[in-house]
Amino acid sequence: MSGEQKTPVVFTGRTGEYFGIWIVNLLLSILTLGIYSAWAKVRRKKYFYQHTFIDGVAFDYHASPVAILKGRFLAFGLFVLYSISAEISPVLSGVFIIAFIIFLPWIIVRSLTFNARNSSYRGLRFDFKGRLWDAVLYYILLPILMVLTLGLLYPFISQRRNRFLAEGHRFGRSPFTAGFKVKDFYFAYLKALLLLVGLLLAAGLSIGLLNVNKTDAWARESMQQAIVPLIFIYLLILTICGAFLRARLLNLVWNGTRVEHVGFSANLRSRDLVWLYATNLLLIVLSLGLLTPWAQIRTMRYHAERLSLVGETDFAHFVGEKKAEVKAAGEEIGEMFDVELALG
Amino acid sequence: MRVFEADYFDGITADAKPVLVTLEAQHLSFGIGGEPERFLLAAIRPQAPVGSARRVIELPDGGRLETRDHAAFDSLRLPAGNRFWRLLHFIENHLAWVLLALLLAVLAGWGMIRYGVPLAAEQVACMMPAGTESGLGEQVLKAMDHKYGYFKPTRLKPERRKALEQALAAFCARQEGCPPHRLEFRRGGDIGANAMALPGGIIVVTDELVALSRSDDQVLAVLAHELGHVQRRHSLRHALQATLSGLVLVALTGDFDALASGLPAVLLQLNYSRSMETEADAYALAALRQACIPPSAFAEILSALQRQAKGGRMPEMLSSHPGTVARIAPFKDGLPAGCGI
Numbered sequence: 001m002s003g004e005q006k007t008p009v010v011f012t013g014r015t016g017e018y019f020g021i022w023i024v025n026l027l028l029s030i031l032t033l034g035i036y037s038a039w040a041k042v043r044r045k046k047y048f049y050q051h052t053f054i055d056g057v058a059f060d061y062h063a064s065p066v067a068i069l070k071g072r073f074l075a076f077g078l079f080v081l082y083s084i085s086a087e088i089s090p091v092l093s094g095v096f097i098i099a100f101i102i103f104l105p106w107i108i109v110r111s112l113t114f115n116a117r118n119s120s121y122r123g124l125r126f127d128f129k130g131r132l133w134d135a136v137l138y139y140i141l142l143p144i145l146m147v148l149t150l151g152l153l154y155p156f157i158s159q160r161r162n163r164f165l166a167e168g169h170r171f172g173r174s175p176f177t178a179g180f181k182v183k184d185f186y187f188a189y190l191k192a193l194l195l196l197v198g199l200l201l202a203a204g205l206s207i208g209l210l211n212v213n214k215t216d217a218w219a220r221e222s223m224q225q226a227i228v229p230l231i232f233i234y235l236l237i238l239t240i241c242g243a244f245l246r247a248r249l250l251n252l253v254w255n256g257t258r259v260e261h262v263g264f265s266a267n268l269r270s271r272d273l274v275w276l277y278a279t280n281l282l283l284i285v286l287s288l289g290l291l292t293p294w295a296q297i298r299t300m301r302y303h304a305e306r307l308s309l310v311g312e313t314d315f316a317h318f319v320g321e322k323k324a325e326v327k328a329a330g331e332e333i334g335e336m337f338d339v340e341l342a343l344g
Numbered sequence: 345m346r347v348f349e350a351d352y353f354d355g356i357t358a359d360a361k362p363v364l365v366t367l368e369a370q371h372l373s374f375g376i377g378g379e380p381e382r383f384l385l386a387a388i389r390p391q392a393p394v395g396s397a398r399r400v401i402e403l404p405d406g407g408r409l410e411t412r413d414h415a416a417f418d419s420l421r422l423p424a425g426n427r428f429w430r431l432l433h434f435i436e437n438h439l440a441w442v443l444l445a446l447l448l449a450v451l452a453g454w455g456m457i458r459y460g461v462p463l464a465a466e467q468v469a470c471m472m473p474a475g476t477e478s479g480l481g482e483q484v485l486k487a488m489d490h491k492y493g494y495f496k497p498t499r500l501k502p503e504r505r506k507a508l509e510q511a512l513a514a515f516c517a518r519q520e521g522c523p524p525h526r527l528e529f530r531r532g533g534d535i536g537a538n539a540m541a542l543p544g545g546i547i548v549v550t551d552e553l554v555a556l557s558r559s560d561d562q563v564l565a566v567l568a569h570e571l572g573h574v575q576r577r578h579s580l581r582h583a584l585q586a587t588l589s590g591l592v593l594v595a596l597t598g599d600f601d602a603l604a605s606g607l608p609a610v611l612l613q614l615n616y617s618r619s620m621e622t623e624a625d626a627y628a629l630a631a632l633r634q635a636c637i638p639p640s641a642f643a644e645i646l647s648a649l650q651r652q653a654k655g656g657r658m659p660e661m662l663s664s665h666p667g668t669v670a671r672i673a674p675f676k677d678g679l680p681a682g683c684g685i
Contacts, residue, residue, distance in 0.1 A: 017395045020436030027449040050397035057360055083587050123353025123408050315358035
């Protein structure tokens with residue numbers, strides 16, 4: 001099927017333009033003691049959505065800032081209670097964490113639904129129909145089982161979670177389908193693990209060789225001084241393996257996902273992601289955060305460049321319907337507690 | 345009258361229909377397949393412009409128009425709420441205004457963390473019941489004894505401890521406003537000669553500090569400084585400030601990297617500590633003079649601590665204690681006349 005039509009995803013956002021939006025968002029958020037951050041979020045997401053084009057038409061984001069603000073107040077209140085409880089008694093904060101874990105699947109489903117229903121393309125809304133029970137299974141029950149299998153189950157869980165995310169989504173009335181296989185997830189994780197072990201061994205050996213001629217006492221002292229570079233090397237290795245895994249999994253998931261007659265093709269490269277993440281982190285820290293908009297734009301541009309649609313883009317096939325609005329609480333609680341919802 | 349090109353989406357199918365839109369005085373109209381569509385301008389909702397994106401007009405029937413013709417879009421009269429967004433859009437796209445926003449954001453953020461957070465922490469500390477605070481202190485002490493292993497049991501002789509406790513009680517009795525407190529002795533190990541005030545009035549002093557001192561007065565001088573921390577509830581306020589600055593950053597920066605914003609917060613934390621040290625010093629000086637203990641005792645033990653640090657002076661910006669030379673200057677004076685020595 002080499003002759004199949006490919007439609008690129010084009011991101012037209014520019015750092016200079018986005019910087020203005022970002023800094024005005026930040027200023028108004030500070031001046032309003034954080035209240036404006038809900039409006040800021042909508043404006044930021046609108047910028048990214050409205051500058052992402054497929055076939056000459058961009059996405060749109062419709063969330064009501066007031067809905068987000070209410071969710072944010074709720075999440076903030078919970079966060080304050082949690083912080084105070086951690087100071088007062090470990091038992092109380094433990095109770096908080098357990099309650100949070102019990103509610104986690106609900107938060108995940110709500111947040112996915114809120115985000116999907118408030119996203120649109122070509123005048124049609126997206127939707128999320130994943131079942132709560134599946135979220136309980138893939139985010140709570142299976143991870144408990146995973147501990148018993150010493151992590152061997154993890155690639156399977158990862159595949160199930162991604163399938164849950166993909167198959168839960170609708171564009172208009174058309175469901176997405178997931179064709180990625182468990183076997184491929186095991187291969188991806190195995191390769192990432194081998195890479196990790198290989199890099200750690202290589203780093204350990206070269207450090208050992210450098211110190212081989214020195215007396216024990218000297219080596220011990222120099223090891224203490226070298227703790228910072230060691231941590232740096234360790235973080236670098238983790239970043240490399242993380243980027244490798246992320247590139248592999250994103251490619252796997254996108255290439256196996258379809259909606260109606262449209263497929264996807266992603267070809268992210270691990271070394272690009274390593275470079276992207278490492279330079280983003282470094283420059284954001286060195287610029288005290290001022291280069292954050294630049295980092296966000298270039299990350300988005302890279303991901304868009306590497307993704308395209310496969311097949312005939314005949315959008316007349318897609319049909320939609322109107323959706324009731326979803327309360328924002330789920331999404332915002334998740335964001336505040338930093339729940340990992342990304343693919344992989 | 346004005347005519348512009350747009351894509352029309354009916355909200356039922358994803359098909360884009362290119363149309364020519366005609367703007368009249370009160371209406372907007374376009375034709376799809378010979379069927380004319382006509383809407384009152386008062387009923388349509390032009391979206392706030394964002395960046396250089398296509399402009400969107402939401403129609404009352406659930407459809408939408410998307411156009412690249414920014415000039416035509418800008419000629420539409422906006423609903424009142426949208427004027428604010430158009431103003432923002434103007435600011436976002438003019439360099440001078442963006443730079444002004446940058447300057448103001450830095451100033452406002454700094455002001456909030458520098459002045460707003462300590463004020464809020466003080467208010468919360470005042471509202472917190474004493475029982476909660478002392479419970480917190482006990483926990484911190486327990487964690488330092490067992491979990492982190494900072495402290496080992498003291499090796500000071502019981503009579504020495506008793507003598508110091510009595511000296512502190514006598515010192516406290518000679519002045520008003522001495523806060524409730526409890527003295528704890530520990531061997532410092534890695535942290536060496538040190539003393540610290542925990543929430544709830546627990547003061548920990550290490551064996552190494554007692555060994556370093558040449559007289560009970562020198563130990564008392566350090567304890568006076570710690571009593572200053574206790575009296576102003578510094579330990580609790582410091583913990584609250586750390587939590588609050590974290591919360592402020594999280595709340596503000598929904599679209600901000602926590603890592604990047606963490607760095608300025610740490611520097612500000614050190615700054616909080618420095619002003620607390622200065623307050624505790626002021627308390628110690630007044631208390632020593634009131635109790636007729638030569639304030640120079642504080643200067644002496646501080647200098648001894650400084651010498652013991654082997655000249656490894658930290659840069660002043662990064663150190664939570666103000667520079668020792670500047671710090672001991674006020675303690676060089678003798679006793680007030682009323683002490684009659």
